[in-house]
Amino acid sequence: MDMTLHLAVVISALVLLLTGWTWLLVNAFRRHVIWGLGGMFVPLVLLVHGLLDLSRNWTALLAYVAGLVVLGVALARPIVVQLPAAL
Numbered sequence: 001m002d003m004t005l006h007l008a009v010v011i012s013a014l015v016l017l018l019t020g021w022t023w024l025l026v027n028a029f030r031r032h033v034i035w036g037l038g039g040m041f042v043p044l045v046l047l048v049h050g051l052l053d054l055s056r057n058w059t060a061l062l063a064y065v066a067g068l069v070v071l072g073v074a075l076a077r078p079i080v081v082q083l084p085a086a087l
Helices: 003-031 033-041 043-052 054-076
Strands: none
Touching: 003 033, 003 043, 003 054, 033 043, 043 054
16 A cells, blocks of 8 residues: 555544544533543543443444544554665
């Protein structure tokens, strides 16, 4: 994979992850301040909140998890840097 394409995939995954996280955080604050504060400091709390209130959060949870998966796959791929040959 070209380095530019790899960077585009990583940036797209980060945008998707940030969008899902923000959406889940807003929904958590709408439910209760404790859920929102917990979600700000412990990301696992947002996943738990999303699963407990799935009817309201399924789209945000899907965006968050998709961003995590794409970012994980993109970062798991080794990046090969070719150094110029010594003269």
